[in-house]
Amino acid sequence: MKIVPIFELPNTKLLTVKYDGQELDALETIQGQWSSTEFLREFFGKFKDDYYAKYGRSKLNTLVEQAKQLADKLFEKLYELAEDEETDALAKFFKPLDNRELASELYELQKLKAREEKRKSYLRIYAIRYKEKIIITGGAIKLTDRMEVRPHTKDTKDELNKLELVKSFLDKNNPEVTFSYIDVN
Amino acid sequence: MSAFNNKIEEAIVKSPVSSWKQKVEWRKANRGWLNKSSAIAFRILDALEKKGWKKNRLAKELGVSPQQVSKYVKGEENFKLETICKLENVLGVELVRVIQSDEEVVLKDK
Numbered sequence: 001m002k003i004v005p006i007f008e009l010p011n012t013k014l015l016t017v018k019y020d021g022q023e024l025d026a027l028e029t030i031q032g033q034w035s036s037t038e039f040l041r042e043f044f045g046k047f048k049d050d051y052y053a054k055y056g057r058s059k060l061n062t063l064v065e066q067a068k069q070l071a072d073k074l075f076e077k078l079y080e081l082a083e084d085e086e087t088d089a090l091a092k093f094f095k096p097l098d099n100r101e102l103a104s105e106l107y108e109l110q111k112l113k114a115r116e117e118k119r120k121s122y123l124r125i126y127a128i129r130y131k132e133k134i135i136i137t138g139g140a141i142k143l144t145d146r147m148e149v150r151p152h153t154k155d156t157k158d159e160l161n162k163l164e165l166v167k168s169f170l171d172k173n174n175p176e177v178t179f180s181y182i183d184v185n
Numbered sequence: 186m187s188a189f190n191n192k193i194e195e196a197i198v199k200s201p202v203s204s205w206k207q208k209v210e211w212r213k214a215n216r217g218w219l220n221k222s223s224a225i226a227f228r229i230l231d232a233l234e235k236k237g238w239k240k241n242r243l244a245k246e247l248g249v250s251p252q253q254v255s256k257y258v259k260g261e262e263n264f265k266l267e268t269i270c271k272l273e274n275v276l277g278v279e280l281v282r283v284i285q286s287d288e289e290v291v292l293k294d295k
Contacts, residue, residue: 002196002200003193003196003197003200004197004200004201004202004203005197005200005202005203006202006203006205006206007202007206008202009198012194012197015197016203016205018200025203025205027203027205028203028204028205028208031205031208031209035208035212035259035260035261036259036260037223037226037227037230037258037259037260038226038230038255038258038259038260041227041230061224061227064223064227065220065223065224068223068260072209072212072213072216075205075209075212076209076213079206079209079210131194170193
């Protein structure tokens, strides 16, 4: 696993992860999926009933175009916040993954999520807080309220695993990941 | 660079920068035609489904690589009119229509 900067140094407010064996980093991966007509058409074709249950019926091509627009907006917001080196707006944009935690409760290696604050905001970006930086671990299209309840949430289960993996990787107190540290180059 | 005080942070400094930022800028600058490209991609995928064809079959029919067809259906291809015509002929569907001066668009009821 490698930690990859998003902006040119010295701006390291926003980082992401490149998992072993993957050609793209985690942020490039979700960007590729959420801008792909083929990927989104297949996804919503498979899980449209979950979408309808939550947001009402819509034509498949409308769902695909809407998801692309939401993704573009979300990424542009992330870009704008990460570019701003003067404020902590980026840190505030990411909320605790655990809904029981207060938004103001910030701590090291905290699992985080980001979404657009709109009704149809089913796109999620997941991250870990690390030394005042945000490290993106992945993202998912979340059409149900909980991460574990439906078969299509396999993606979100994978995302939970990635969060745990990256957290362990960053946790220097964990003796098991000391070896990974050496391997990081 | 005092903020970088462990091996992970040293590795960040050495790592190449992600291409995500450039892609965000590119999509923002090219939104107009990207929307049209995505609509065409959707029509191609619909046509493939109706014909029961895989992307490889379309690649063969068009005489292009499967990678090229993957680009078409991603919705980020800046299609030439020549390519559109070839796709229309092979798939048997109209992908792009130019409205004549004596025509108007009427949407079907849902």
